[in-house]
Amino acid sequence: MRVGLRVNGTFHEVDVEPRALLVHVLRGLGYRSVRVGCDTATCGACTVLIDGRPAKSCNLLAVQVDGAEIVTAEHADGLLERLRKSFNAHHAAQCGYCTSGMLMAAYALLSRRERPSEDEVREHMAGVLCRCTGYQNIVRAVVEA
Amino acid sequence: MRLVGRPIPRVEDARILRGRATYLDDIEPPGTLHAGFVRSPYPHARVLRVDMSDALSDPRVIAGYTSLPGPPMAPGGKVRFQGEAVAMLVAVDRYALADALERVVVDYEPLPHVVDPAKALEEGAPLLHEENGSNVAHTARYGSPDAAGAAAPRVLEGELRVQRVVPAAMEPRGVVAAYDGHTLTVWSSTQVPYDVRKEVAGALGLPLSRVRAVQPDVGGAFGSKLIVYPEEVWVAAAAYLLGRPVKWVATRSEDFRATTHGRDMGLAFRVGFDGSGRVRSLWGRITCDVGAYHWGEGLSDIAARMLTGPYDIREAGVEVVDVYTNKTPLGAYRGAGRPEATFFVERIMDMVADELGLDPVEVRRANLVRGLPYTNPFGMTYDTGDYTGTLEAALSRLGYYELLRWADEEWARGRLVGVGLSIYVEVTTFGFETAIVRAEPDGSFTVVTGTTPHGQGVATGIAQIVADELEVPLESVRVVWGDTALVQDGIGTMGSRSITAGGSAALLAARRLREGLKAAAEQLLGSPVQYSGGRFWGPNGEAQIGDVVRAIYRGRASGPLEAYEVYNARSTYPFGVHVAVVEVDPETGHVRPVLYRSYDDAGEIVNPLLAEGQIHGGVLQGVGQALYEEAVYDGEGNLITANLALYGVPTFAEAPRYEVRFAERPHRSEHPTGTKGVGEIGAIAATPAVVRAVEHAVRRVRPGARATSTPLTPEKVWMMLRP
Ligand code: FES
Numbered sequence A: 001m002r003v004g005l006r007v008n009g010t011f012h013e014v015d016v017e018p019r020a021l022l023v024h025v026l027r028g029l030g031y032r033s034v035r036v037g038c039d040t041a042t043c044g045a046c047t048v049l050i051d052g053r054p055a056k057s058c059n060l061l062a063v064q065v066d067g068a069e070i071v072t073a074e075h076a077d078g079l080l081e082r083l084r085k086s087f088n089a090h091h092a093a094q095c096g097y098c099t100s101g102m103l104m105a106a107y108a109l110l111s112r113r114e115r116p117s118e119d120e121v122r123e124h125m126a127g128v129l130c131r132c133t134g135y136q137n138i139v140r141a142v143v144e145a
Numbered sequence B: 001m002r003l004v005g006r007p008i009p010r011v012e013d014a015r016i017l018r019g020r021a022t023y024l025d026d027i028e029p030p031g032t033l034h035a036g037f038v039r040s041p042y043p044h045a046r047v048l049r050v051d052m053s054d055a056l057s058d059p060r061v062i063a064g065y066t067s068l069p070g071p072p073m074a075p076g077g078k079v080r081f082q083g084e085a086v087a088m089l090v091a092v093d094r095y096a097l098a099d100a101l102e103r104v105v106v107d108y109e110p111l112p113h114v115v116d117p118a119k120a121l122e123e124g125a126p127l128l129h130e131e132n133g134s135n136v137a138h139t140a141r142y143g144s145p146d147a148a149g150a151a152a153p154r155v156l157e158g159e160l161r162v163q164r165v166v167p168a169a170m171e172p173r174g175v176v177a178a179y180d181g182h183t184l185t186v187w188s189s190t191q192v193p194y195d196v197r198k199e200v201a202g203a204l205g206l207p208l209s210r211v212r213a214v215q216p217d218v219g220g221a222f223g224s225k226l227i228v229y230p231e232e233v234w235v236a237a238a239a240y241l242l243g244r245p246v247k248w249v250a251t252r253s254e255d256f257r258a259t260t261h262g263r264d265m266g267l268a269f270r271v272g273f274d275g276s277g278r279v280r281s282l283w284g285r286i287t288c289d290v291g292a293y294h295w296g297e298g299l300s301d302i303a304a305r306m307l308t309g310p311y312d313i314r315e316a317g318v319e320v321v322d323v324y325t326n327k328t329p330l331g332a333y334r335g336a337g338r339p340e341a342t343f344f345v346e347r348i349m350d351m352v353a354d355e356l357g358l359d360p361v362e363v364r365r366a367n368l369v370r371g372l373p374y375t376n377p378f379g380m381t382y383d384t385g386d387y388t389g390t391l392e393a394a395l396s397r398l399g400y401y402e403l404l405r406w407a408d409e410e411w412a413r414g415r416l417v418g419v420g421l422s423i424y425v426e427v428t429t430f431g432f433e434t435a436i437v438r439a440e441p442d443g444s445f446t447v448v449t450g451t452t453p454h455g456q457g458v459a460t461g462i463a464q465i466v467a468d469e470l471e472v473p474l475e476s477v478r479v480v481w482g483d484t485a486l487v488q489d490g491i492g493t494m495g496s497r498s499i500t501a502g503g504s505a506a507l508l509a510a511r512r513l514r515e516g517l518k519a520a521a522e523q524l525l526g527s528p529v530q531y532s533g534g535r536f537w538g539p540n541g542e543a544q545i546g547d548v549v550r551a552i553y554r555g556r557a558s559g560p561l562e563a564y565e566v567y568n569a570r571s572t573y574p575f576g577v578h579v580a581v582v583e584v585d586p587e588t589g590h591v592r593p594v595l596y597r598s599y600d601d602a603g604e605i606v607n608p609l610l611a612e613g614q615i616h617g618g619v620l621q622g623v624g625q626a627l628y629e630e631a632v633y634d635g636e637g638n639l640i641t642a643n644l645a646l647y648g649v650p651t652f653a654e655a656p657r658y659e660v661r662f663a664e665r666p667h668r669s670e671h672p673t674g675t676k677g678v679g680e681i682g683a684i685a686a687t688p689a690v691v692r693a694v695e696h697a698v699r700r701v702r703p704g705a706r707a708t709s710t711p712l713t714p715e716k717v718w719m720m721l722r723p
């Protein structure tokens, strides 16, 4: 089936199997920041923005999001650059496997809320797991981005 | 200004933060085929027949194997744990592969199985390895087990248990291999590329020169990627035989069964002490459930040899029994033996204090080792430190007694909070490590480290060390790793050894290169010279270090352009005191970690920002061990906590606030870096501190309640709260 996706501003038209997961299609298009960490839609490593809202791309078929605007961690804009600087300054990434998902979840939060509290960050980002950092530095990085 | 000691943000972040890191699944040479495994649903079964004909009739399926060079699949015609591989298929893509795996028919003859190590030791228990004659995988004795516990005024006996957990690095294991007719390249999500190379070359009968192993970015490991797994060899063999690139990436559910689990040790103990809390003797027997194969050798031995912890217990002995059961093999997991030893001895100290009605800190103080170096009853020599002095400093920095008073006040207001303290000494660092420091033609430097970092920030730490030694800016030093085309031998990142062993190797290599460049500068300038800040100078003039390097590159001076260093690192012993604060919901038994404070003497700290990050992450794994995580097998031998939806990796909601401190005047190790290692401290110290904190809270309601095993699930805590 043919699906049209706008990813980080670039339009792609692709032929996909109806059962193809969005995460696999995005990775196949070269958006490798979108990671697979589980098979139960639990870990959030595959989080992208779909029409501005965070979504787990392993839990969607590509055909379900035909025509969508998608943002991945390869994207570059002012807010993402601020987040990147803050993640670096606060040592919020260790192995980095969760980091794309964390950046996307944080981006979604900060897009609609300028100065979230620590508790809001923890609650909003709870869908992304990290095994390395213990989370505190990620919270700080988002609060102080 | 010295770079070592400063909280410098990581230099390796740029790729990760732009989504450009390259993990194993991001590597896909053109024409890559996808491999997958048919895995046993049974914990123990004879494999009667594997019929791949239906799967192979699909043109998208390229090959199927029930044996390949390397370890045997289903050795001796049996599978011994749920998830053990029986056959491997290779298909054109993941989706075709998933279809084909469903079409393989395997006839199993289920065999009686055993998942309880005590039952596995009973007469008549089903045997995993018949040729072994029993399910005993290994036994050892340390100290004097027969003498220990003879005569003491008071004696306490008991049993303690640390559950089996899943390391659950966020990136599952995987491997890609490609053969170009001459070189076989193997990319693996591993901590040990050197071992991968050796095992693959050995299995295929290739000289090492024709096998290259690459460790790409690795999404966490925590010890679970430090052995060479059968899949790594089989996938490489298939790529070699097919002459086409082959990739295997585990699904999460597959990874939960096919990647080693951690911990899973029980201790039976008898402790003798006097009325002041001084421990006279300690006897222990550690039973370790190693699962189906003995892949994690030495874990229980380390636990045994660290069982007396930081305490001077002269009469001590431990027996160790490793037992086979029909479970995923046990392996190293952050701390590997020391978390278990620390949990055991800290629980014992708390129990002795409780028996005598003494302050647990008082009992610990009475027993702490005084005067280092100190050799414990099992031959482990703690190198440097001042344990009693560090304890006193820690108590005030951590505000331990203030927290206890605060907990009293909170209880008066009806809030059930608890405070727990743990003390640990642990052993880090072993073996040799390699480093190459190379001068580039423009006077910048490339360091190749034999360590294999995967999130710790070792590249930044080593760059700081080398830049200091060469007196050049941090930006002039780049650190690379993880490719046997860059460095042919090393051990890798594990056992909190990277900065100490790898950093020392790099420091010594830099020193040697600097000396060599100095000699070259003397030739160039025709006089003895001095060096500082990147500049050589003498009576006849001066030269920048880059000028000297260029002169060597162009043959105008002779001298070394690189130095290769092999550093043999003896073990060293961090020590510290940690305090956990938890809140217990008396209605549900749910425990919420609130605050976590640590005070560690881990020698020199190269980069406090990164060291703190190591403590945070390790602590949360220790918290998970204490409260949330467990690999549970049911009576049928099914792993029922089989994926991230069913297994409790802590989330944002479960993470406490961390307040990390390092000793103001640390005791250096003997190594050139003076470091002792920080990677595993959190995972070692946190579990006993959290468990004591829960006990402290619960005792407001149920005096005398005692926790002897982890995890303290809401159910268990609820039971503790009830009469
Ligand atoms: S891959 Fe884990 S939630 Fe999508």
Ligand code: FES
Residues within 6 Å of the ligand: A092, A093, A094, A095, A096, A097, A098, A099, A129, A130, A131, A132, A133, B170, B219, B220, B455
């Ligand atoms: S940094 Fe490794 S999983 Fe988050």
